[in-house]
Every structure is written in structure tokens, then in C-alpha cells.
Amino acid sequence: MADASVTTVEGAVEHHAHEHHGPQGILKYIWSTDHKIIAMQYLFTGLFMGLVGGLMAYVFRMQLAFPGISVPGFGVVSPHEYNALVTNHGSIMIFWVAMPVLIAAFGNFLIPLMVGADDMVFPKINRLSYQVFFVSAVLILASLFVEGGGFGGAWTAYPPLSAQGDYNLSSLGATLWLIAVALEFIAFLLGGINFITTMMNSRAPGMKAYDIPLVCWMIVIASILFMLSVGPLIAGAIMLLFDQTIGTGFFDPARGGDPILWQHLFWFFGHPEVYVVLLPALGITIDIVATFSRKKVFGYKIMLYTVVATGVLSFFVWAHHQFIAGIDPRMANVFMVTTLLISVPIAELCFVVIATLYGGSITLNTPMLWALAFMAEFLLGGVTGIFLGATGADIYLHDTYFVLAHFHYTFFPIAIIGTFAALTYWFPKMFGRMMNDTLGKIHFWGTIIPFNFIFIPLFVLGLGGQHRRIYDFQNFPELAAMQPFRVFATMSLIVMLLFQLVFFYNFIQSLRKGPKAERNPWKANTLEWTTESPPPHGNWPPDQLPRVYRGPYEYAHPDREEDYWPQNLPA
Amino acid sequence: MRRLKALALALAALTAFPGFASACPMCFDPSAENRMAFLVTAMVLTALPLGMVSGVGLWLRRRIRKRDRTD
Amino acid sequence: MESATLTDRERTEPPRREPAVPNCVIGTILFVGTEIMLFAGLISAHVIFMSERIGELWPPPGQPRLPFEETAINTAALMASGIVLAFGRLAYNQQPRRALLPLGMALALGMFFVGFQGVEWVGLIGEGLTLQSSTYGAFFYTIVGAHALHAVAALICLAWAWSRLWRGTLGKAHFDSVQIFWYFVVLVWPVIFFQVYQ
Numbered sequence: 011m012a013d014a015s016v017t018t019v020e021g022a023v024e025h026h027a028h029e030h031h032g033p034q035g036i037l038k039y040i041w042s043t044d045h046k047i048i049a050m051q052y053l054f055t056g057l058f059m060g061l062v063g064g065l066m067a068y069v070f071r072m073q074l075a076f077p078g079i080s081v082p083g084f085g086v087v088s089p090h091e092y093n094a095l096v097t098n099h100g101s102i103m104i105f106w107v108a109m110p111v112l113i114a115a116f117g118n119f120l121i122p123l124m125v126g127a128d129d130m131v132f133p134k135i136n137r138l139s140y141q142v143f144f145v146s147a148v149l150i151l152a153s154l155f156v157e158g159g160g161f162g163g164a165w166t167a168y169p170p171l172s173a174q175g176d177y178n179l180s181s182l183g184a185t186l187w188l189i190a191v192a193l194e195f196i197a198f199l200l201g202g203i204n205f206i207t208t209m210m211n212s213r214a215p216g217m218k219a220y221d222i223p224l225v226c227w228m229i230v231i232a233s234i235l236f237m238l239s240v241g242p243l244i245a246g247a248i249m250l251l252f253d254q255t256i257g258t259g260f261f262d263p264a265r266g267g268d269p270i271l272w273q274h275l276f277w278f279f280g281h282p283e284v285y286v287v288l289l290p291a292l293g294i295t296i297d298i299v300a301t302f303s304r305k306k307v308f309g310y311k312i313m314l315y316t317v318v319a320t321g322v323l324s325f326f327v328w329a330h331h332q333f334i335a336g337i338d339p340r341m342a343n344v345f346m347v348t349t350l351l352i353s354v355p356i357a358e359l360c361f362v363v364i365a366t367l368y369g370g371s372i373t374l375n376t377p378m379l380w381a382l383a384f385m386a387e388f389l390l391g392g393v394t395g396i397f398l399g400a401t402g403a404d405i406y407l408h409d410t411y412f413v414l415a416h417f418h419y420t421f422f423p424i425a426i427i428g429t430f431a432a433l434t435y436w437f438p439k440m441f442g443r444m445m446n447d448t449l450g451k452i453h454f455w456g457t458i459i460p461f462n463f464i465f466i467p468l469f470v471l472g473l474g475g476q477h478r479r480i481y482d483f484q485n486f487p488e489l490a491a492m493q494p495f496r497v498f499a500t501m502s503l504i505v506m507l508l509f510q511l512v513f514f515y516n517f518i519q520s521l522r523k524g525p526k527a528e529r530n531p532w533k534a535n536t537l538e539w540t541t542e543s544p545p546p547h548g549n550w551p552p553d554q555l556p557r558v559y560r561g562p563y564e565y566a567h568p569d570r571e572e573d574y575w576p577q578n579l580p581a
Numbered sequence: 582m583r584r585l586k587a588l589a590l591a592l593a594a595l596t597a598f599p600g601f602a603s604a605c606p607m608c609f610d611p612s613a614e615n616r617m618a619f620l621v622t623a624m625v626l627t628a629l630p631l632g633m634v635s636g637v638g639l640w641l642r643r644r645i646r647k648r649d650r651t652d
Numbered sequence: 653m654e655s656a657t658l659t660d661r662e663r664t665e666p667p668r669r670e671p672a673v674p675n676c677v678i679g680t681i682l683f684v685g686t687e688i689m690l691f692a693g694l695i696s697a698h699v700i701f702m703s704e705r706i707g708e709l710w711p712p713p714g715q716p717r718l719p720f721e722e723t724a725i726n727t728a729a730l731m732a733s734g735i736v737l738a739f740g741r742l743a744y745n746q747q748p749r750r751a752l753l754p755l756g757m758a759l760a761l762g763m764f765f766v767g768f769q770g771v772e773w774v775g776l777i778g779e780g781l782t783l784q785s786s787t788y789g790a791f792f793y794t795i796v797g798a799h800a801l802h803a804v805a806a807l808i809c810l811a812w813a814w815s816r817l818w819r820g821t822l823g824k825a826h827f828d829s830v831q832i833f834w835y836f837v838v839l840v841w842p843v844i845f846f847q848v849y850q
């Protein structure tokens with residue numbers, strides 16, 4: 011540990027948490043303010059929650075494929091349990107997997123390292139952020155085991171179902187769920203303040219706005235989007251909490267409330283949230299693609315401005331979730347146009363990636379495969395979104411499995427593929443050892459192929475009119491006839507989950523026995539590769555904090571013999 | 582071409598006068614004030630964050646420019 | 653290309669530049685931005701709620717009218733507190749200790765505001781307006797209560813700033829942060845006042 015007081019960083023960083031006599035032993039990992047350790051805490055909590063969410067999917071997919079059987083490892087799934095599993099699968103995958111891993115874990119790990127800072131600007135707030143998040147994770151898991159079972163009103167928690175224990179029969183579960191979600195938001199607000207301020211004020215000398223790696227920009231823009239959109243939902247959550255506990259009637263029509271009001275507040279946050287998790291994954295992809303095609307990112311500024319445009323537009327699309335909720339049709343028209351418009355910047359981002367690949371010398375190793383798969387699968391998700399964005403088609407497709415397959419084609423690439431891309435790419439830097447590439451590729455193909463086999467049948471089922479929230483389709487003759495599709499999807503899910511064992515084996519084995527990683531195993535340019543793997547406390551020795559001379563993607567520069575040009579090398 | 586443009590504009594203008602089809606008759610509130618309230622709050626909620634971001638962004642830019650001049 | 657590791661190691665690091673805006677000011681601005689959106693959410697909920705009550709008897713039968721006139725005086729006190737704080741900042745620029753009086757006055761006016769609200773609440777509860785009595789009451793206590801919580805938090809910050817100022821350790825950046833937070837509490841109030849008490 012290079013614990014030494016940091017010199018000559020006057021004014022840039024207000025208070026350092028580089029205690030000489032910090033907590034020792036195991037407490038060092040629990041009570042640390044080091045951004046890297048907090049990133050690991052977020053990462054491992056997120057991966058654990060991902061495992062929980064995946065196993066939930068296994069249980070309810072088994073019920074859908076073989077209604078009424080005793081699911082191995084769980085037992086017979088009751089209708090209420092089914093609802094609780096589906097609800098908490100959604101909530102956990104979005105709030106406790108995608109956000110902590112993509113934004114919090116990689117934001118915490120990468121931002122200080124990539125901008126050349128020794129830590130976050132508010133290390134104690136950072137620690138508080140994880141602690142609040144941890145409490146929220148415990149609460150959401152606890153909510154499944156309280157009397158009445160977990161909350162079963164879908165992750166959107168539409169009232170009146172969510173507004174009263176009498177309606178959803180899980181008063182304690184619903185309240186715990188709501189408190190957990192609210193706490194999770196607070197954790198990410200604290201994290202977001204840190205990310206934005208760190209990137210603004212703690213950059214290495216010489217690093218201008220356009221020298222910042224795109225992944226940092228993306229995480230920061232995502233944090234801004236999150237912070238601006240979450241307020242109305244917190245307001246709604248407070249009101250819903252009062253409805254549930256005190257007995258007010260904000261959202262319950264039986265007590266003079268308005269259920270559409272909740273949708274209004276919820277989706278104002280709910281849609282920007284999609285872009286909040288998309289942008290970091292996209293940034294990760296771009297960084298990996300540039301490194302492994304040994305080419306400068308095609309149009310850094312175009313990319314950045316496009317992302318800003320996406321952020322602006324993302325505030326204008328949220329009512330497309332309410333097309334059939336009885337909103338004003340004029341409003342629906344406006345939101346249809348903006349929804350179709352937002353595919354323009356996203357398509358532009360796809361073309362930037364393709365143009366970066368074009369003519370590059372591509373290395374197809376595990377991180378690169380994940381990054382390319384991200385673009386391919388996300389593209390499918392985006393294209394199917396066009397159908398749902400059009401009001402006419404949406405009236406038919408709303409709340410069917412088509413919607414479900416569509417958003418899994420967006421969220422799976424973001425939360426799972428993006429995570430694996432980042433994890434395999436930065437693994438050497440995070441843990442100081444190399445991962446096994448062959449096992450990585452086996453895991454890659456074992457995840458991607460079953461993933462498509464799960465969700466392509468669901469598109470067909472959705473077009474066939476299968477509604478999302480039905481426990482057992484056997485009572486609907488025309489839906490029961492499509493049972494083979496459901497069985498196929500479930501089988502594919504089981505195969506995919508089994509292939510995750512390869513990942514965990516590879517992860518643990520590489521942690522223990524993988525070959526030691528050098529400083530810069532991928533020959534990348536960004537600053538995190540200029541320090542040791544794993545970086546010491548304070549990231550760089552205090553008198554050797556890096557200085558930046560050029561942009562982050564100067565690969566294959568004609569004036570240089572080597573095909574990369576680290577940001578910190580003087581010209 | 583100009584005719585085509587005019588046609589497109591006319592078609593776009595038509596979307597301002599939609600027929601009402603209530604997919605969810607239970608939750609459709611027929612009062613004009615209520616629909617207006619949803620419309621206005623939607624616009625305010627959307628414009629407010631964008632206004633705040635651009636305001637703070639411009640202010641930061643000015644501060645940074647000012648600092649760079651004095652350095 | 654000469655070996656860069658050598659130059660990197662041997663160069664003495666130039667001090668980093670003073671940030672254009674200090675960390676704690678940026679942090680406060682971001683926090684306040686989120687809070688503004690929270691209140692925007694609450695207020696738009698109230699706007700939608702009121703739009704559904706047009707043509708009904710208002711306030712609902714059996715429920716008291718909100719004390720518009722008394723609260724107008726209270727609002728004036730809060731606004732005055734904001735103005736006094738602005739003068740405090742000007743005085744601080746000349747000589748930090750001169751801000752002690754205006755900062756103290758802003759603090760006192762803020763405490764008066766919160767105290768007055770509390771008295772008003774006791775009266776309203778006595779007249780039968782509670783969270784459960786009607787959605788009207790629920791909205792009133794939720795929105796005004798959220799504001800009161802922020803006001804108390806901001807007052808604690810003001811008191812902290814005053815004590816730092818007394819000891820002569822209050823930095824400019826910290827003064828600015830507290831000021832921004834207090835202005836948020838002051839400026840969001842008129843919106844709530846005209847929407848909720850109308």
C-alpha cells in the first residue's frame with residue numbers, strides 16, 4: 011500500500027482519505043473509502059444479485075413451460091409466488107444489477123483511474139453510497155420472506171394494486187420493496203454527485219474535455235440523466251408509501267386518488283432510466299472496440315454530441331409507456347414522434363462503432379466478442395422498439411410478450427453483455443491477473459446463443475397475443491397451443507444459466523492461478539493502464555500522478571512505430 | 582416536391598385533431614382541465630431539467646473561461 | 653521517441669489548477685437540482701389533483717380553509733431571510749466577520765418561518781385536517797412537510813456556517829454551498845405557497 015500523504019495537489023481535491031492509520035484487516039475492505047474497494051463491493055453485490063435474479067427467472071420460466079410442476083430446487087409455484095418472482099426479477103435486474111455494476115462499480119473503478127485522480131473527491135460520501143445501497147439490497151431480499159410474501163405488482167408498481175395491502179395481499183412486502191427502491195435511488199444520487207464532481211475537478215493536468223475517455227463521459231452523462239429524472243419518482247414513492255402505510259388516497263381511486271398520476275411520475279423516471287444504464291454499456295463497448303481494432307474512435311465529438319442529444323431526447327419519450335392508459339391522444343402523437351426520433355442518435359452510435367471497426371486490425375478475444383455482441387443484440391432490441399413506439403401497433407402489442415422480448419433485447423445486452431465485456435476487459439487491471447481466453451469464449455458462445463433462443467420465441471408468442479402477466483396459459487386454448495415455444499425458451503434459459511458456471515469457474519480460477527498481468531496487457535492508451543495492476547492505494551505514487559498530452563484513442567498513429575500512444579507520454 | 586411537402590405538413594397537422602379511442606375506459610378522465618393538467622405538467626417536468634442543465638452548463642462554461650483568462 | 657517513463661518519473665509535478673468551481677459547490681448544485689425535480693414532481697401531482705376537483709366544493713366539506721393571509725406574512729419572512737443572506741455574502745466579501753450579523757438574522761428569520769409553520773400545523777390538526785382526513789390534507793402535509801424537512805436541514809447548515817464563521821474558519825466555497833441550499837428552500841416556497849394555499 012502506497013500510503014503517503016499526497017503532495018502539491020492544492021485546491022484540486024479538498025480532502026484526502028488517505029489515512030495512514032485506516033482500518034485494518036477485514037475492516038479495510040468493509041469500511042474503506044478507496045474508490046477501487048467500493049467498486050469491488052458494488053461489483054460483487056451486483057453479481058450476487060444477478061445470480062439471484064437469474065435463478066428467479068429459472069423458477070418462473072419452469073412454471074410457464076410446465077405449469078403446476080414442482081420446480082426442482084423451489085417446489086410448486088403458487089400464483090402469488092409467481093407474481094412476486096416476476097416483480098422482483100425485474101426490480102433486481104434493473105436496480106440491483108444493471109445500475110450497481112455498470113454505473114457504480116465501473117464508474118467508481120474507472121473514473122478516478124481514467125482521469126488520473128488519486129480518489130473520488132468525496133470519498134466518505136462514496137462509502138456512504140455503498141452502505142445505503144447494501145441496506146437496500148438486504149431489504150429487497152428480506153421483502154421476499156416476510157409474511158404475505160414479496161411484492162407482486164410488477165416492477166412498475168402500478169396503483170391501485172400497489173396502493174393497499176388489501177389489494178395486493180402483501181402489505182409488508184410491498185412497503186419493504188418501495189423503501190428498498192427509494193434507498194437505492196439515494197445511494198445512486200450520492201454516487202452520481204461524486205462521479206460528476208470528480209470528472210469536472212480532479213482531472214490530470216493537461217486533460218481537456220475532449221481528452222476524457224468516452225466511457226467516463228457516458229457514465230457522467232448517465233448520472234446527470236439519473237439525477238434529473240429521479241426526483242418525481244421519489245415524490246411518487248413518498249406518496250405511494252403514505253398510501254400503503256398511513257392510508258392516504260393519492261393513487262387509489264376508491265379514496266379519491268388518480269392511478270394515472272403514478273404512471274406519469276413513474277415513467278418520467280422510468281424511460282430516462284433505460285438510457286441511464288444504456289450509456290455506460292455503450293461507452294464500455296466503444297472503448298473496447300477502439301482498443302481491439304487498433305483504430306481511433308471514428309468521430310469522438312460526433313459520438314459525444316450524439317449522446318448529449320440522446321440524453322435530451324430521452325426526457326421527451328416517456329409517455330410512450332402510457333399509450334393505452336387513457337392519456338390525451340395529442341400527447342400520444344407527440345411522444346410517438348419523439349420515440350421514433352430517438353432511434354436516430356442511437357443508430358448514429360451504431361454507425362460510429364461500425365466505422366471504428368472498418369479497416370482496423372481486429373483482435374477477436376473475449377472482451378471484443380462481448381462488445382460486438384452488445385451492438386448486434388442491442389440493435390435487435392432497438393429495431394423491435396420501433397414497432398412499439400408507433401401508437402397504432404402499440405395498442406395491439408402493449409403488455410404482450412413482444413414488449414417483454416423487446417426490452418430483454420435491450421436490457422440483456424446492457425446489463426449482462428455490457429457487464430461481461432467490461433469485466434473481461436478490465437479484469438487484469440482490477441485483480442492483477444489475466445483471465446483464461448478459451449474459457450471466456452466458451453462462456454461467450456454459451457450465453458449468446460441460448461439468449462437468442464430464449465427471446466426469439468417470445469416475440470412470436472407476443473405477436474400471437476400472449477399477455478405478459480398470466481400465470482398459467484393452459485386455460486386459453488389458442489395460447490395453450492403455443493406451448494412448445496415456451497418449453498423451448500425455458501430449456502434455452504437453463505442452458506444459459508448452466509453456462510454461467512463456466513464464467514464463475516473461470517473467474518475464481520483466474521483470480522487464484524491466472525498469469526500475472528502486466529501494466530498494460532492490451533496495449534491501450536487510457537491512463538488506468540499506466541499504473542500497476544492492480545493499482546495501489548492512491549492509484550499512482552503521489553509524486554508520479556500522470557499528465558496528459560493527447561486524446562485517449564491515438565492508435566496506429568502514422569508518426570509512431572508502436573501502434574498505440576498512451577495519453578501520458580510527452581510528444 | 583413542394584406539393585409533397587405541403588401534403589406532409591397537412592398530414593402532420595392532422596395529428597393535432599385525433600379521434601378519441603379509449604382503450605381503458607375505466608381510467609379515462611373526460612374532463613378537459615384534467616387532460617390539460619397532464620399536458621402542462623408533462624411539459625414542465627420535461628423542460629425544467631433541460632433548462633437547469635443548460636443553465637448550469639452555461640454558467641460553468643463562463644466560470645471556466647474566466648478562470649482560463651486569469652491564469 | 654525518447655523513453656517517456658524517465659521524463660514521467662523525473663519531472664516535478666506542477667500543482668493542479670484551482671478548479672473553476674469548488675467541489676462542494678458543484679456537489680450542492682447537483683443535490684439541489686435533484687431536489688428541485690422532487691418538488692416539481694410533488695407540485696405537478698398537486699396540479700393534476702386540483703384539475704380533477706374543478707367544480708367541486710372547495711375546501712372539501714368538513715375541512716378547514718388553509719390560512720392564506722397568515723402564511724403570506726410567513727412567506728414574507730422567508731423571502732426577507734433570503735435577501736438578508738445575500739447582503740451577508742456581500743459583507744463576507746469585504747470582511748468575513750461582518751457577515752456574522754446578516755447570517756444570524758437570516759438564521760433567525762428562517763427559524764421564525766419553521767416555528768410559525770409548526771404553530772399553524774397544530775391549529776390545522778385541531779380543526780380536523782390530517783393526512784388521513786382527505787386527499788386535500790394528505791397533499792398539504794406531504795408537500796409542506798417535505799419543504800419543512802428541507803428548511804430544517806438548511807437551517808442546520810446555516811447554523812453550522814454561522815459557528816464556523818464565529819470561529820473564523822468558514823471558507824468561501826462552504827459559504828456558497830450553504831447559500832445555494834438556503835436559496836433553494838427560499839425560492840421553492842412561493843411556488844408551493846401559490847399552488848397549495850390558493
